[in-house]
Amino acid sequence: MVEAALGRREQNKLDKRRRILAAARTLFMRKGFDATTSQEIADASGVAGGTVFTYARTKEDLLILVFHEEMAALVETAFRSSRRRKSLLKQVATFFDAIVAYHEQDIPLARVLMRQLGYVASPEQRGLVSDLMGRLFGRLEQLFADATDRGELSADFATAPAARAAFAIYYLHLGAMLNGYIDRPQFDRVLRSDLEFLLSGRRHEPVPRDHALRPAHKSRNHLSDP
C-alpha cells in the first residue's frame, strides 16, 4: 500500500474520532445536550465508555469539537449573504441574521453552545473558540473596511473597534433572546436600533476618493489569533 500515508493506528484513531463526533452531533440534536449521556455516544460509535474521553476531555469539549467546523462555515455563509446588501447597516444586520437563523433551528443547543463559547475550560477548547472568534471578527471587520473603501465611512474610521462593538451588541441581545428575556421580533428590533445607534453620525455621503491613499488593513484584535 503506497497511498496509505497513515499507519493503521492513525487510521483507526481518525475513524473513531469521526464516528464519535458524528454520533455526538446526532444525539445532541435529537435528544439535547444534557439528555445525551457519554455512554450513549460511546455505544452509538461502537467504542467503550472511556474511549470518548480520550478524544475529548469533557462532554463540553465534545460539543465544541462537533460544531466548530459547522460554525466556521456558517460565518462564511453569513458573510456571503451580507455582501448582497448595499448599505453597511443592512450588511451587518444580515450577517447576524444569518447566524441567528442557524441558532433558531435548535435553541436549546444554541444556549449550551453560547455558554461554552463564554466559558472556556480547556486549552483545546480555547484554541477552537479563538479560531471561531477570529474568523467572525475578521469577516465583520471586512464589512466595515469595505464600507470605508466605497466611501460610506470616512477613511480613518476605526474598523476593529467597530467590529468588536457590533459583535458585542449582537452577542448581548442574542443572550437575552436565548435566555428568554426577549422574543425574536424584539431581538430584531433592538439589534437593528442599537446597530443604527452605533453607526449614527458616522456615515458619509458616498464620495469618490483615491483608494491608494488608505493604509492596508492589518488590525488584529485580541480574539483573532489562535
Place this chain on the structure above:
Amino acid sequence: MVEAALGRREQNKLDKRRRILAAARTLFMRKGFDATTSQEIADASGVAGGTVFTYARTKEDLLILVFHEEMAALVETAFRSSRRRKSLLKQVATFFDAIVAYHEQDIPLARVLMRQLGYVASPEQRGLVSDLMGRLFGRLEQLFADATDRGELSADFATAPAARAAFAIYYLHLGAMLNGYIDRPQFDRVLRSDLEFLLSGRRHEPVPRDHALRPAHKSRNHLSDP
C-alpha cells in the same frame, strides 16, 4: 411575644437559609465553586444534604443567591466612584473599573459567576439576574443622561442604546480577560479605546442650556424589568 411577626417555622427557615448562604459563600471563596460539594455546604450549615436543595434548585442557583446582594451593592459603589470623575468617558471607565476590581479578587469565581449570568437555567435565577442587569443598566444609563444634562452630549442623544453598547463592550472584554485571551493591562487599554470609539464624534463642547426642555428619562430596556 408581640414583636415576633414570624412564626417559628418562618424563623427557622430564615435562619437555615442564612446559614446555608453563609457557608456556601465561605466555601466557594475558600475552595472554589467546583471543589465545593453540596454536602460540605450542608455540613457547614448544620443541615442534611437534601435540605440545601430546598433552598436552591441547583448549586448554580446557590451561587447567584449568594452573590446577588453583593453584586447589587457593587453596582452602587461603582456608580458612586464614577460620579467623582468629570468627563463621561472617565466616568464610564471608572464604573467598569470598580466592577473589575471586585472580580479580580477571585478570578475563578468571577468566571463561574459570569457563566451563570450568561446562562440562566431556572426562573428564580432569571429573576435575580434580571434585577441585577436592570440595576446595572439603570446606573450606566444615568451616567449618559447626566452627561446630556450638563451638555456633554446633545439633548437627543439615545442614552439607552449607549448604555447597552457600553455594557456589551465591557462584557465582551471582561470575558476575554477571564478566559485568558488577554491580561489586565490589555483589558484596560482595549476597553478604554473601544469606549472612546463608541463616544467619538458625539461629544459637545459644554453649552449652557435650558434644563426644563429635556423630557423626563424613562427609557426602559429589555434587561431592566424584574
Place this chain on the structure above:
DNA sequence: CATAAAAAATGAGTACACTCAACTATTTTG
C-alpha cells in the same frame, strides 16, 4: 518472524449533584 516497546482502548470503579418516600416539626382546627 518473534519479541519488546509504545500507544490506544477498555470497563469497572469513584465522586458528586440531585431526588424522593418516609419522617419530624409546626400550625390549624374543633
Place this chain on the structure above:
DNA sequence: CAAAATAGTTGAGTGTACTCATTTTTTATG
C-alpha cells in the same frame, strides 16, 4: 388540648461524567 393538616427535613438511593489500572492492538527492533 388532642387530632388533623400542613410544611419542612432527612439521608439513602440514583444517574452520570469522568478516572485509571489493566488489557489489547499496533509498531519498532534484531
